[in-house]
Amino acid sequence: MADKIRFDSVTKVFTVRDTEKGKGSKKEFTAVKDLNFSVKDGEFLTLVGPSGCGKSTLLDLLGGLTKPTTGRILLDGKEITGPGLDRGIVFQQYALFPWKTARGNVEFGLEAKGVSKKERNELTQYFLSLVGLEGFEDRFPHELSGGMKQRVAIARSLAFNPDVLLMDEPFAALDAQTRETLQSELLRIWDKTKKTIIFITHGIDEAVYLGQRVAVMSTNPGTVKYMVDIPLDSRLNEVDIRSHAEFVKARHHIWSLLHEKVYQAASI
Structure with a gap:
C-alpha cells in the first residue's frame, strides 16, 4: 500500500515570550522536532502523548494551518504549503453556525x-x-446533544470528500457512553469510506480501539517516539473488544511507553 502522507525531518519552532528575562524578552520554543514517519493510504492512525508533546501542532502542520520551520510534509508526493479541500478537520469544539x-x-x-x-x-x-442523523436534518445546534453536534461536524468534513480526515480530540468533551458510541460510528464510517484518518487523543483506550497503528509521542521537544501496530481486525464484530487479550496487551504496552520517562527519572 502506497504512502499517503510523509513527514520528512519536520521541525517546528515558535518564538515565545521569555518570562524569566522580563518584559519584551523572546526565546525560541521547539514544539516538534525531527518528525519522520509515513501514513498509508486508507490507514487509521491514532496519536497519543502527554500534554505539550506537540500533537495539535503536528495536526496544524498537516492541515496547512502553519508551516514547518525545517523539513516538509508530503501528501500524495506533493509538498503541503497551506490548507486545502483534500484535508478535512474535526476539532474538539463543534464550531457549528448556531x-x-x-x-x-x-x-x-x-x-x-x-x-x-x-x-x-x-x-x-x-x-x-x-453519521446517524436521519430525521434530525432540520434541528438547530441548540436542539442537538453534544454527540449529535459532533456528528454534524463529521458530516460537514466528509461532505467535501477529503482524502484525509484530521481529528483533534473530537470526543474529549463527551460523556463516556456517547464517546464509545461515536468511536464505533467512526470506525463504521471509516470502513465504508476508506478515508485516511489521523486522530489525536489523550486516551490510551481510545487510541488502541480506533487505530491500526498508534503513534506514541514524547515531549521536550515533541517527537514520534514509537509506532505500535494494533492487531485487532474485528473491532465492530466483538461485543466487548476492550476485554480482548490483544487489546489489553496493546493498552499496557502503550501505557508503559508513555510512562517510560517517569521510571527513568525515578531511578536516577
Whole structure:
C-alpha cells in the first residue's frame, strides 16, 4: 500500500515570550522536532502523548494551518504549503453556525465550493444519514446533544470528500457512553469510506480501539517516539473488544511507553 502522507525531518519552532528575562524578552520554543514517519493510504492512525508533546501542532502542520520551520510534509508526493479541500478537520469544539440547521451547516461549505443545489441536497442527506442523523436534518445546534453536534461536524468534513480526515480530540468533551458510541460510528464510517484518518487523543483506550497503528509521542521537544501496530481486525464484530487479550496487551504496552520517562527519572 502506497504512502499517503510523509513527514520528512519536520521541525517546528515558535518564538515565545521569555518570562524569566522580563518584559519584551523572546526565546525560541521547539514544539516538534525531527518528525519522520509515513501514513498509508486508507490507514487509521491514532496519536497519543502527554500534554505539550506537540500533537495539535503536528495536526496544524498537516492541515496547512502553519508551516514547518525545517523539513516538509508530503501528501500524495506533493509538498503541503497551506490548507486545502483534500484535508478535512474535526476539532474538539463543534464550531457549528448556531443560526443554521444541521442541514445548513453541512451545506454551507458545499455552497461556497460552488456545488449545485441538487447535488448539495443529495450529499448533505447522504452524509447526515451516514453519521446517524436521519430525521434530525432540520434541528438547530441548540436542539442537538453534544454527540449529535459532533456528528454534524463529521458530516460537514466528509461532505467535501477529503482524502484525509484530521481529528483533534473530537470526543474529549463527551460523556463516556456517547464517546464509545461515536468511536464505533467512526470506525463504521471509516470502513465504508476508506478515508485516511489521523486522530489525536489523550486516551490510551481510545487510541488502541480506533487505530491500526498508534503513534506514541514524547515531549521536550515533541517527537514520534514509537509506532505500535494494533492487531485487532474485528473491532465492530466483538461485543466487548476492550476485554480482548490483544487489546489489553496493546493498552499496557502503550501505557508503559508513555510512562517510560517517569521510571527513568525515578531511578536516577
